[in-house]
Amino acid sequence: MDKHASFEVVPSAKDPRSAPLLTRHMEPCEAFRALVHECVNQLLANGKSLRTSAEAEPLHKMRVAIRKILSLFFCFRAILPQPEAAEVRERLKYIFKTLGAVRSLDVLLVMLQNVGASVAFQDEIGALERAQRMALRKALRMLQSQRFETDIARLLAFVDAEDWTPREEALDAFVTHMFERQWRRFRKCGGLLDLDMYERHQVRLRVKKLRYTCEFFGDLICRKNGRRRLAQFRKCLNRLQVLLGDLNDRAAAQDHVSIGLWHEVAARQKRSDAKLLKMADAAQAKLVAQKKFW
Numbered sequence: 487m488d489k490h491a492s493f494e495v496v497p498s499a500k501d502p503r504s505a506p507l508l509t510r511h512m513e514p515c516e517a518f519r520a521l522v523h524e525c526v527n528q529l530l531a532n533g534k535s536l537r538t539s540a541e542a543e544p545l546h547k548m549r550v551a552i553r554k555i556l557s558l559f560f561c562f563r564a565i566l567p568q569p570e571a572a573e574v575r576e577r578l579k580y581i582f583k584t585l586g587a588v589r590s591l592d593v594l595l596v597m598l599q600n601v602g603a604s605v606a607f608q609d610e611i612g613a614l615e616r617a618q619r620m621a622l623r624k625a626l627r628m629l630q631s632q633r634f635e636t637d638i639a640r641l642l643a644f645v646d647a648e649d650w651t652p653r654e655e656a657l658d659a660f661v662t663h664m665f666e667r668q669w670r671r672f673r674k675c676g677g678l679l680d681l682d683m684y685e686r687h688q689v690r691l692r693v694k695k696l697r698y699t700c701e702f703f704g705d706l707i708c709r710k711n712g713r714r715r716l717a718q719f720r721k722c723l724n725r726l727q728v729l730l731g732d733l734n735d736r737a738a739a740q741d742h743v744s745i746g747l748w749h750e751v752a753a754r755q756k757r758s759d760a761k762l763l764k765m766a767d768a769a770q771a772k773l774v775a776q777k778k779f780w
Contacts, residue, residue, distance in 0.1 A: 508706050510658040515650050517657050518562045521702055522645045525554045526638065533629050540622060542592045545585055552582045555641075557698040561664055567650060574644050577637045584628050591618035594739045598747075601754035607747045614742065661703045665780050668696050673774060678767040683737055689770070690730040697723045704779070712779035722773040729766035733759065 507524065508517050529551035535544035559566065559575050591614060598611055628634055675681070675689045700720055708716045736759060740748050752759070 508657065508703070510656060510706060512657045514562060514565055514655065514657055514660045518558060518565070519645050521558055522555055522641070525551045525558070526642065529555075530638070537626060537629060540626070542589075545588055545592070545622075545625070549582060549585050549589055552578055552585070553694065554698055556582070557695050558702070560695060561699060561702075565650065567647075570644055574641050578641065581628065581634070581637065584625050587621040588618065588625050590738055591621055591742070593735050594742055597735065597739060598751065601751050603747060603750060607744075607750065610744060610747055658707050661699075661707050662780050664703075665699060665707070665778075668692070668699060669778070672696060675770075678763060678770055686730065686766075687734060690727065690734060693723060693727050693730060697727060707780045709779065715777050715779035719773075719776050719779055722769065722776055726766060726769040726773055729762060729769055733762050733766065736762075 507520050512520075529548055532544040532547040532551065535541075536548060556575060556578055559571060563571070595611075595614060595618060598614075603611060672689075672692045675685075675692065678686055678689065681689065697720070700716070700723065704716050704720070736752075736755075739751070743751070757765075
């Protein structure tokens with residue numbers, strides 16, 4: 487056990503030698519508990535790696551784990567007791583934001599390294615590197631704090647509470663309705679070429695939620711003849727998320743660098759923003775055209 491954590495990382499229920507994490511006839515609250523525990527395991531394991539190595543990858547995986555937990559709170563919001571759920575989510579968002587400050591600078595510095603910024607901007611790049619180290623130190627202090635332990639303990643206590651109102655609905659039916667709602671919301675977004683930067687970011691968030699929902703439940707509710715459709719659906723989701731992520735990274739980078747440095751970065755990119763946007767628009771159209779697997 488890490489000296490800064492009071493939680494054990496338990497073996498994953500997704501081990502091929504173990505029982506399935508979810509079954510069709512579970513109650514929704516049981517599925518929520520199982521999935522959140524799985525994500526907390528990932529969060530704590532990567533937190534331990536981050537404290538040991540201070541590298542970018544475990545930090546990124548910690549953010550993914552938190553994003554998945556937040557996505558589960560969204561997916562199961564109809565059965566979660568309020569206002570307790572909202573309070574737990576707010577603390578998770580704070581952890582996510584603190585880690586995100588490091589991640590944004592990591593992505594920016596990799597982008598600058600890849601394009602080979604000129605010597606004229608080395609002082610500015612050096613300042614960004616110092617800012618990244620400061621953000622990392624802040625994140626590590628947070629992970630070593632009593633508040634972090636308290637937040638995780640509160641999350642687990644909320645998830646394991648026994649006083650939830652039971653829902654008379656099998657998990658497969660609950661999840662099918664969940665997919666329908668998320669799919670309708672995504673299809674209402676409109677074409678990316680007609681949206682502004684904020685609206686495209688909202689599309690990106692909906693794509694991520696759909697992707698995590700597929701990851702959590704796709705195999706559970708996939709029809710017998712829908713395996714190929716599910717695989718294609720996931721492929722289209724991943725493609726669109728990558729392209730929207732690249733656009734988002736570029737937009738976020740502009741907030742951290744001077745106009746001169748950004749102009750140089752933009753000029754050296756293999757693909758222009760306009761080209762990326764057209765590719766993302768085509769990927770969105772391809773996803774919208776997919777047939778349901780549920």
